[in-house]
Amino acid sequence: MNRLSRLVVLAASASMLAAPALAQDAQVIRTAEQLRDRAMAGSGAYSIVEAITTRFGPRPAGTASERAAAEWGVGYLRNEGFDNVRLQDFPLSAWSRGQESVEIVGRHAQPLAAVGLGGGQATPPEGIEAEAVVFETWQGLLDAPAGSLTGKIAVVLQDTIRAQDGRGYGSSSVMRFQGPTEAAARGAVGYVLRSLGTHDHRFPHTGATRVGEGTVPAFAISPPDADQIRRLVALNEGPIRLRLKSTAAFEAPGRSQNVIAEVRGRERPDEIITIGGHLDSWDQGTGAIDDAAGIAITTAALKLIADLPQAPRRTIRVVWWGAEEVSQPAPAQGLAGARAYAQSIEGEVARHVAISESDFGAGRVYGLSLPGGQADSDFQKAAMRVLTPIGVLWNPAPARGGGPDTGPSVALGVPAFQLAQDGTDYFDVHHTADDVIDRIDPKAMDQNVAAWAALLWLMADSDIDFRAGAPTP
C-alpha cells in the first residue's frame, strides 16, 4: 500500500467512526457495542461448556446421555430466565460402536490406533482378514476398476489439508462418507481411511459415513498409523494383511430431541431469528469443541441480550439441536434434529428473519457473511463498525448458514448468516477422544460471544428484511 492509499483508508475509517450508518439507529449501535464489550470482559460461555461436558461426558445422538443433557438444558435455560423453553422430540436410532480393532497380521503384525466410522456396520465375529490395497489418494480408489478390489481391504492414505476456513476437511470428507460405498462397488470387503485430521498424534477421527446397502465395515486410523502403512509399503516386503473387527450396530428405534428457548421480541415477537449449536457429540471425546462450544457461545450471547433492560424488537430463539452427527438407516436421513426443527417451522417460514449455527469449534470469529444483497448496505456497515474492532472481517460472499443444522431451514427459504470461526486447529481435535474442554481458550469464547451478541442485537432490534435484497434462489 502506498502512502496516498493509506491516507484514503485512514480517512474512510475516521468517517465511519464519526457517523453511524444511516439505517441503524445510533442507540442500537451503542447497545451492540456495549454487548460486545461486556462479552469481551467475560461472557460466561466457558462455564456452559464446562457444565455440559463435565456433567454428561460424551452425548451420542439418541442416548440417555444426550437426553439427560437436554433435560438439564431445559432446567438451565428456564433458570436463566429464557422464554418458552421446551423439548422438541423426534425419532432416532442410536448407533453404538461396541468393540472394535484394526491390526496388521502376519508379517509386521501390529495393532493400529483405529476407530469405526459412525453409522458403520459390524464385521463377522471373527473379523475380516484380507490383503490391503493401498491408495495414496482418493482419486486412486475412484480410478480402480470394478472388481479390482474383490476380497481386498481398500486403504486410502490421502491427508487432510490444514485451512483456516475448513476447506481441507470440506474436500476430504467425501472420503469418509462415500469411501465404504466406493470400496464396496469395486469388490472390497472392508475400508480403512487415514483420519480426516490435520495433526500427527495418535488420535483416530470418527464421523458419519453413509448408512445402508452397498457399504462395507469402515474404520479410520490415526495419522501416524497411516504414515506407518506408507512406510510398510515402502519396505516392499510383500502384501500387508489387515484384520478388522467391529460389533457396531444401530439400536432399536428411540428418540432424540432439540432444546428450544427464546427471548421474546418486544415489538415483533412473531419475527424470529434462530441461532444455536448441537448438543450431541461423538462418543470418544466429550464434544467440547464439537459442539458444546457452539451451544455455549450462542446461549451466552442470547443471555447477555436477555439481561438488557429492554428486549429486542424481534424474537431471538436458541436451539440446542439434537442428533447432528450420525447418519440413519434408510429411509431416514441424517441431521434428524435439524429436519425436525425445519418441519416445525414449515408453515411459518415467512416469519423467520434469519438463521445461523455456531458449529466450528471455539476459535475466534474472523469473518462475517450476511444473506445475499447486504454488501454495502447500511446494515452491513453498522455491523462491521461494531465487529471490526474485535478482529472480524467482512466476507462479501453471501452466507450459506453457519453449520449443518441450518441446512433444512435454509432449504425452506430462511435467510442464513454466518460468523466464521478460525478453524486452523479445529481438525487437530474434531471427532477425536481429545475433544475435551482442555482444548478451549475461554478468551476466544468471549470474543465469539461478543460478535454474536452484538450482531444479534443489530439484527433483532431492526426491521430489515434479509430476503429483500437477496437474489432469487
Add this chain to the structure above:
Amino acid sequence: MNRLSRLVVLAASASMLAAPALAQDAQVIRTAEQLRDRAMAGSGAYSIVEAITTRFGPRPAGTASERAAAEWGVGYLRNEGFDNVRLQDFPLSAWSRGQESVEIVGRHAQPLAAVGLGGGQATPPEGIEAEAVVFETWQGLLDAPAGSLTGKIAVVLQDTIRAQDGRGYGSSSVMRFQGPTEAAARGAVGYVLRSLGTHDHRFPHTGATRVGEGTVPAFAISPPDADQIRRLVALNEGPIRLRLKSTAAFEAPGRSQNVIAEVRGRERPDEIITIGGHLDSWDQGTGAIDDAAGIAITTAALKLIADLPQAPRRTIRVVWWGAEEVSQPAPAQGLAGARAYAQSIEGEVARHVAISESDFGAGRVYGLSLPGGQADSDFQKAAMRVLTPIGVLWNPAPARGGGPDTGPSVALGVPAFQLAQDGTDYFDVHHTADDVIDRIDPKAMDQNVAAWAALLWLMADSDIDFRAGAPTP
C-alpha cells in the same frame, strides 16, 4: 558477569582450545571431534528407530514381537559389521492387558480414557463397581487410616511436574508402583491414578506397578480425565461411582532376550565399555522414544566407531536389553534383561570399564556426568572440550548410570557414566499410545549420537581406570 571475569573465561577457553588436556592424546581428541562432526552431519540413528518401530510396532516384553525385533537386530548388527553378535535368553512371563475400561456409573455416567497399569491384575468379569474416594495428593492417600477405604476405589489426582531432568516423574512414579498396594492396605478394592504425564491430552500413561499379593486392580486415567473427576467433585452432587474392568493376566512362563554386539578393542579387547538401550516397549505406542531411540543412538554411535580405519583400544559393547518395562510375579523381579546381563558378567566385573544406557527419549544431550573422581581430571577436560560445542554441560555429580538397565551391573561395581538428555517433553509422550516416530526430531538424534560417539572414543581409546579416582562405595 563483569568485564574482568568475562576476560578470564575467554582466556581460559582460548588456552583450552590451544592445548589439549594432558592425559589425552591430541590425535585421540581429533578423532573424537571428527566422530562428533560426522554424526552431526547425519548419524543414521533415525533410520534405526524407523526400522524397529515400523517393522515390529509395539514390542511388549516376552512377546513374539519383541522376539522378532531381537532376531531382526541380530541380522542387522551382523550386516553392519559388528563383532560377536548374539542373543542372550532369559526366562520371562509376558503380561497382556486384555480388555479394560474405566467408567463413571450412575449420576454423571461417562466413560473415561484409561489404561491398566503394567503387571496389574484382572477384575472379576462383571468388573468392580464402587464409590470413589478422591485424594488430591499421594500424601493424602498415605494419611488415610487403615480400613478407611474398605470397599472403595482410591483415586489419586496428583499431577506430575514438568522438569528437564525428569525429577517430576522421579518423585511421582511411586504413586504408580506402590499405589495399588497402599490402597489395598487401607481396604480399597481398586486404584485409579492420574497419569504420570506432563501434558493435557487424552492419552493415559501405563507403566509398571508392583506385582503380587496385597494389591488391587489399577488404572491410570488421562490428565484431562483426572481434571474431569476434580470438576465432578467440585459439583458436590454426591459420591462418584466407578466401574473398573480388566482381563489382564500374565501369560505362561516364556522368555525374553538381550541382543549383544561389539566392536572389539585393538589393544585391550578384554576391557569392555557397555552401552545400549532397551528393545521392549509398552503395548500402546510403538516405543519410539522409549526406547528404540536409545538403541538407535548408541548403535549408530558405535557404528561410526566401527567404520573408523582403526578400532579403539578397548572393546565397546552395545546391548539391546529386553524386558526393561514390566515387573514380574514373585519371586522374579523387574529388569529381567538387565539382571540377566549383569549375571553374565558377574565373574569378570574387573574387566568392565564403564556402563551407560540411553533411555530418556530422543531429546538433545545437555549434560555429561562421569564416575566419581573425574571432576577436573584431564579426561573430563578433554571430554568437555569435545562436547561443549554441541551444547553439553559438565555435571559435577558422579553418574548414577544413564538408565535402569545399568542398575544391576553398577551394583556389581561397574562404573557408570551418563549423557543426560533434555526430558522437558519426555513425559508428554512416555508410556502412551503417542510414543511413535512422529515425536522424534532426527537432528536431535544426530546430536545425541555425536555426544556418544565422541565420548566413547575418548573412553575406549584410553587406559583410564574409572574406578581409580572414585570414592569407595
